[in-house]
Structures are given as C-alpha cells and as structure tokens.
Amino acid sequence: MDAAAGTVLFSKNGDKQFYPASITKLMTALLVAENCNLDDKVTFSATATTNLEAGAVSINMTAGDVMTVRQCLYALLLKSANEVGNALAEHVAGSNAKFAEMMNAKAAALGCTNTHFTNPHGLNDSNHYTTPHDMALIARAAFQNDVVKTVASTRTYTLPATIKNPSGLTVTIGHKMLNPNDARYYPGVIGGKTGYTSKAGNTLVTAVEKDGVRLIAVIMKSKSTHYTDTKALFDYGYELVKAGALSGSGSSTGSSNNAGTTGSSSGTGNAGPGTSSAKGWVQDSNGWYYVKDNGAKAANEWVTVDGVSYWIDSNTYMAKGWRQVNGKWYFLRSDGAMAKNQWEKVEENGQWFYLGADGAMLTNTTTPDGSRVDESGAWVR
Incomplete structure (x- = not known):
C-alpha cells in the first residue's frame, strides 16, 4: 500500500479474514498513544499478568509492578509482551473487553470492514480477526502517529527494575528488517511488528520510506516466507516509483482506489459505507444502497464518491466481488470500492x-x- 494515498499496489487475499497474532499490538499502541500521557504510571493487576495462554511471550511482570506508559509501549512493540497489552488495556479502558470495543470502533473509523478484535495482544481467539487490507489501514494510521513510529523503529530499549527483573531488562525489536546485522535487513524500514501463533502462522507488518514514498506491507498466515515476501513487495513498489507510476510524495499519479477512506457523498448526505442519510449511502438489512440527488435509488450503474467507484446492481444494492459491466470485468472489494x-x-x-x-x-x-x-x-x- 502507498501510505500517502492509501492506494493498494498489490493484493493477494487482501480481503480474506485471518488471525493477526501480535500485529494486533499496532492497534493497541495507536489507541494508547492517542489516549494517554507517556509519563502516566501503569500498575499491573493480577488479571493482567495471569490472563495469558500457555507459552505466551511475557517479560514476567507480576501484580503490583509499575511502569510508565512509555516504557510499556516499548515492552509491547519490541518484546511483544502480552501481559503489557493487558495492563495498557486496563489502564485506558478499565478492562480488555472495554478496550476491545475501542479497538473495533477505531478500526471502523479507519475504514476497516472485515475486522473484529477481542483482546489487546492477538493471542488465539476465534472471534479475533482482520484482513491484510484492513491491517494495512491500521498500520497506515499507526505509523502516522509519531509516538508509535518512534517506538516501533527502536532497536533496543532498557526497561526499569521490577519484582522479577530487579536489574531491569533490555528488550530488542523482533523485526529482522530493522537490524543492519541481519541478512533480512531492508534499508529505509521505519518500523514494523511481528506476530506468530499456532493458528495465525507468521504475520508481519512493515513500513518503509525511500525516495519520499512510504509503503506498507502486510503478510498474514505465512509459513516461513514473510520476510522474503515483504522484500519482494517493497522491491515491486519502488520499481513503480522508478517507472513514474507513483509520485515522489507517495501518492499515485494515475487514478486509483483509495483504500484509506470510504468517501463522502457529493450530495447533501454524508457518507460512504459506514453512515446513512436521506441522500447518499444508506444501509438496511440487505446491504448498502445509494440515493441520488433526485431521491431515486441508483440501480445497474456506477456511483462515484470522492473519486472511488462503486457498482450498484439492478436490485439497487452495492456489489462486491467480480462483475461484468458492458462486456468488461471489474472487481469490487469487500467495501464495494472498485479495485x-x-x-x-x-x-x-x-x-x-x-x-x-x-x-x-x-x-x-x-x-x-x-x-x-x-x-x-x-x-x-
């Protein structure tokens, strides 16, 4: 994804739901950065430190331990400490459940249409899922946040003394493309997050910036090629830059679908999928339909909102998937936008x-x- 414009440059199973594992923590970090003072104190509860599955990554925090929000963010994104995710969720919202509500609301606000979070860390839960496309939208927002970007690009950080770590603890980022001493290092990477569970497989989110263009790559359900796939995607993206297909500002020079927003109505209504009004997009139990300025429902025609095109079937509802129109084939993403x-x-x-x-x-x-x-x-x- 071109981070400036939200343009999808390459997609494979982009709208298919997968378990995200610890790349979930980018959303957690974004919400924490937006809702907390970095010097606030976070006190770890017994629930936060014990509500983990066997084998979950942790830094051995115990009930009564205290760290600042800033220190917690480094433990969360560099070490991927799961109890820290719990503690931050409790600090912000009072409980994991309330924090998950915030996560889902934020995801919807970012334009995610196939995402549902149930926890702040990404450990196995059948109701905790997202898609590569939605995760790219989340990563795009996360790396626009200076706090998240700073933390996620840091290679090492020393945490303070705690009950089980009386001498403190130095944590090192797990993302190999940020390490110049690793063969998988990729110049220009500004941050990322790794993930793995038995059900999710390997997941990887990476942001890179070169030649004035920032790109985001998301890999999910990978067995072992998540780093090589990410490199291939970035190489492809910067070949497009070299060929002039992307401008130096990071936005597409041609017309393209905007993956970052759903758009707003050109009439008097609000809207793109996600809101409703007398004119523009309206949702009912059967899906989304579009009310034109004359009050009639669009049917068997294209509707363009803020440069994004949607096909409206003859039954008046927004189409998804493959459609043949006037002899040509088009693909409508899960949010209805033309790919x-x-x-x-x-x-x-x-x-x-x-x-x-x-x-x-x-x-x-x-x-x-x-x-x-x-x-x-x-x-x-």
Whole structure:
C-alpha cells in the first residue's frame, strides 16, 4: 500500500479474514498513544499478568509492578509482551473487553470492514480477526502517529527494575528488517511488528520510506516466507516509483482506489459505507444502497464518491466481488470500492487477473509490471 494515498499496489487475499497474532499490538499502541500521557504510571493487576495462554511471550511482570506508559509501549512493540497489552488495556479502558470495543470502533473509523478484535495482544481467539487490507489501514494510521513510529523503529530499549527483573531488562525489536546485522535487513524500514501463533502462522507488518514514498506491507498466515515476501513487495513498489507510476510524495499519479477512506457523498448526505442519510449511502438489512440527488435509488450503474467507484446492481444494492459491466470485468472489494492497478486472484481456479487504471480487467496484453495476460485475462506464467 502507498501510505500517502492509501492506494493498494498489490493484493493477494487482501480481503480474506485471518488471525493477526501480535500485529494486533499496532492497534493497541495507536489507541494508547492517542489516549494517554507517556509519563502516566501503569500498575499491573493480577488479571493482567495471569490472563495469558500457555507459552505466551511475557517479560514476567507480576501484580503490583509499575511502569510508565512509555516504557510499556516499548515492552509491547519490541518484546511483544502480552501481559503489557493487558495492563495498557486496563489502564485506558478499565478492562480488555472495554478496550476491545475501542479497538473495533477505531478500526471502523479507519475504514476497516472485515475486522473484529477481542483482546489487546492477538493471542488465539476465534472471534479475533482482520484482513491484510484492513491491517494495512491500521498500520497506515499507526505509523502516522509519531509516538508509535518512534517506538516501533527502536532497536533496543532498557526497561526499569521490577519484582522479577530487579536489574531491569533490555528488550530488542523482533523485526529482522530493522537490524543492519541481519541478512533480512531492508534499508529505509521505519518500523514494523511481528506476530506468530499456532493458528495465525507468521504475520508481519512493515513500513518503509525511500525516495519520499512510504509503503506498507502486510503478510498474514505465512509459513516461513514473510520476510522474503515483504522484500519482494517493497522491491515491486519502488520499481513503480522508478517507472513514474507513483509520485515522489507517495501518492499515485494515475487514478486509483483509495483504500484509506470510504468517501463522502457529493450530495447533501454524508457518507460512504459506514453512515446513512436521506441522500447518499444508506444501509438496511440487505446491504448498502445509494440515493441520488433526485431521491431515486441508483440501480445497474456506477456511483462515484470522492473519486472511488462503486457498482450498484439492478436490485439497487452495492456489489462486491467480480462483475461484468458492458462486456468488461471489474472487481469490487469487500467495501464495494472498485479495485484498480492491482492483481486479483480467483480462488476457484487459482488464476490471477490484472485490473487496469480504469478498473477493467486487462486482456491479451502486457501489464505495467511486465507480466503477460491472455485473451481471457489470465496471467500467463
């Protein structure tokens, strides 16, 4: 994702739900940074220090231990200490459950449509999930926050003495692309977060900034290629920069879907999916529909809101997934927005198709990244 414009540059299973594991902590850190003074004292409760599954990463905090919010953030993002996530949630909202409500509200405000959080740390829970696309939106916001960016880019930090660590504890960031001594180091990386659970597999969020362009990569449900995949994504993104497909400010020079916002109505209503009004987007039990300025519902037509296009089916409801319009194929993401300038995979047959600058699937040509697609639009391997 181009962080400046929210443009998706490449997507594979971008709207598929996965368990996030500890990349959840980016949302936790963002909410803490927005709601706390960094010098506030956080007192660890017995609930915070014991409400963990077996084998969960911790720094051995015990009931009665005290650290500042700042120190907790370093323990959270560098060491991925799960009891610290619990303690911060209690500090901000009083309980994990109340904090999860804040997490879900924030996710919705950022435009996430397939995310549900139940805890501040990402340990296994079948109701705790997100998508690569939604996680990119969260990471985009997190790395726009100076506190989160500073903490998540720090390589080592020394925590104060506690009951079980009387000499203090030095924590080191787990993200290998930030370590110049590691073969996986990637110049320009400004921060990131790792994650792993047995159900989530490896998850990885990374932000990089070079040539005035900031990119964000999200990898989920990886067995072992999360770092090599991230490098490949960044290399691809900066090839687009070199080719002039992205401007130096980090925004797309062509038309593209905006993954960061749902838009607002050009009429008198509010809206993009997420709100409702007499005009513009309205939601009922069947989905989203669009009321035009003349009061009529849009049907069998494109609706464009703040430069983002949505297809409205003949039943008057916003479409999702693949649609053929006037002989051309388009892909509508889970939030209804037309996908542009990216690859999409058809899960049923495993084939990849490229959507051009106008959103239409390319056929019998060469894509901007040099790949070939046949007459049906399928990638020629």
